[in-house]
Structure formats: C-alpha cells, structure tokens
Amino acid sequence: MIEVNKLSKHYRDVIAVDDISFTVVQGHCFGLLGPNGAGKTTTIEIMEGILTPTHGTVEFAGVNAQEVSQHIGIQFQHTALQDYLSVKETLNLFKSFYQRSVDIETLVQWCDLQDIIDRDNRLLSGGQRQRLLLALALINDPQIVFLDEPTTGLDPQSRRHFWQLIENIKEQHKTVILTTHYMDEAQQLCDQIVIMDHGKIIEQGSPKALLERHFDQVFLTLPTQGLDTRILSDLFQPGQWQIIKERVEIATEHVEDTVKSLIQANVPLTGLHVKSANLDDLFLKLTGHSLRG
Numbered sequence: 001m002i003e004v005n006k007l008s009k010h011y012r013d014v015i016a017v018d019d020i021s022f023t024v025v026q027g028h029c030f031g032l033l034g035p036n037g038a039g040k041t042t043t044i045e046i047m048e049g050i051l052t053p054t055h056g057t058v059e060f061a062g063v064n065a066q067e068v069s070q071h072i073g074i075q076f077q078h079t080a081l082q083d084y085l086s087v088k089e090t091l092n093l094f095k096s097f098y099q100r101s102v103d104i105e106t107l108v109q110w111c112d113l114q115d116i117i118d119r120d121n122r123l124l125s126g127g128q129r130q131r132l133l134l135a136l137a138l139i140n141d142p143q144i145v146f147l148d149e150p151t152t153g154l155d156p157q158s159r160r161h162f163w164q165l166i167e168n169i170k171e172q173h174k175t176v177i178l179t180t181h182y183m184d185e186a187q188q189l190c191d192q193i194v195i196m197d198h199g200k201i202i203e204q205g206s207p208k209a210l211l212e213r214h215f216d217q218v219f220l221t222l223p224t225q226g227l228d229t230r231i232l233s234d235l236f237q238p239g240q241w242q243i244i245k246e247r248v249e250i251a252t253e254h255v256e257d258t259v260k261s262l263i264q265a266n267v268p269l270t271g272l273h274v275k276s277a278n279l280d281d282l283f284l285k286l287t288g289h290s291l292r293g
C-alpha cells in the first residue's frame, strides 16, 4: 500500500532520518518504534506530506500524489480543540470541512464516545480527548490512519481502552500507522514493525518473527532481596544475567538445568518467574540500551 524508498531528512547539522526503506501492507497495523529522537515523527510527517524529504520517495499504491490527502487521516500528538464546544459540536464542525465523511453515530460507536458526546472539550480527561482526536482523524473515512504516539501519558486502563478502538479501526480494513515507544503496545497491536534508532532502521518484520529470529532463550527472574549475587557470578556467564528493577534476570535455553543449578546452590526460588522475550528485550539486545532509558 505504501512504499517508502531510501528516505532521508537532514536539518542543518542533524540527520533526523538516514536512508530508510520499508513497505506498509494494506489493512495492517504498522508500528514505527524507537526512543525519543530516533526519527519517528520526522518519518511519519514525511509520509503524511507535511515535511519534504531531503532524499527519497513515499508512494501510495493506486493513489496519485495530489489526492493522497483525501485518503489519509491524522491524529497528531498535540491538537488544539475549540473551547466551549461539546464533543458532538466538534465532530459536526470537522465533518463540515470534508465532502466525504462518516456518520457521527458510526464514529461514536468506533471511538466509544457515547458517554461524553455532550461534554465540553475542556472537561475531557486525557483518554477521552485521545478518543475524540481519533474520531477526528477518521472523520473523512480515510483508508490510512496515522497515529503519532496516541497513548503517551495515558493511564494503563485508558491505554488498553484505546487499543480496543484501534482493533475496531482495523476491523474496518483500514491501514493503521502508529508511532510509539511502548513495546507492549506494538506487540499487542502491530502486524509489522520497524525499529529505528539514530535515524536508521535497526530491525523490521512482524513482532513474532523478530522475536523468533533473535531469541532461543527464555528469562528466569528472581527478586534480588536476600540473594547473594556472587553465587550467580559463579553459576552463569557475565552476559547471561543482569539486575533490572530489584530482580535478577537470567537468560537460558535450558530452564530445567538452570533451575536445578540454582537449587543445588541453595538459591531461594520464592518469587521465581519464567518469561518469554518481548520487544523490550529485543530493543535492549539490538542497541545495548533500554527503550525507556
């Protein structure tokens, strides 16, 4: 559906995006991931036609360049909403800007706005505001919806609620392009991801394929409290274990053997968890630093 080819964006002495190429498949949820400053917003703004690239091209299959804006909807990180208007009045205002639009009732259903439809924009919580901004991005019934960090700053419950709405949008066979620095969000929603760091792509593929490609191991984790870490140094290779937030994490391909050696060394196993690698672990492995660090 969208072909991004050898894209770069240079500012005076900063290379924000550095020769990246990828394809977005129609109907997929595509995730652009990376830490602050990785180049995600610059890439997405070039795709949206807001910024001009220094080099490279973005092509939308079956759509000529002049008509692209009619086929896309954008939820920006920051959008000013008109004071003293209700949610319904805001939807009607934005609807009047377009020749083609979705029924307000349909938008209310997609974005779960029933409870707040008569509320003044100024009284919306963070999660409610994001739901309204999503509805505004969908108002022209676009084939492609761009969401730039839509859940940043939301509480966990509102984030999960928003994920459900993105699933609703996918059910309408729309293509969703999402930037996020929440790996769990990408893992939950995205069919395909591109991981960026310092303007370059460091990995791309489906979350499942990437994890299978990079990890044969699972992780055993234990509370550090009451644990003598010298025992771990004796039992395991230096890169095989690390301490993260008051828990020791041991990477292993052989869970039973590792548990046996911990028992033999009298390591207390209260609070032992076994977890599979996730996209956070992948990011750490690829870059040597944590995404949120």
Ligand SMILES: Nc1ncnc2c1ncn2[C@@H]1O[C@H](COP(=O)(O)OP(=O)(O)OP(=O)(O)O)[C@@H](O)[C@H]1O
Residues within 6 Å of the ligand: 011, 012, 014, 015, 016, 034, 035, 036, 037, 038, 039, 040, 041, 042, 043, 181
């Ligand atoms: N107008 C500009 N002039 C100069 N440098 C810029 C400009 N816009 C972005 N940059 C720089 O380009 C790099 C990429 O920025 P970008 O906003 O695309 O990253 P990001 O991955 O979206 O980060 P965030 O998660 O913080 O939004 C950063 O180093 C940023 O400081």
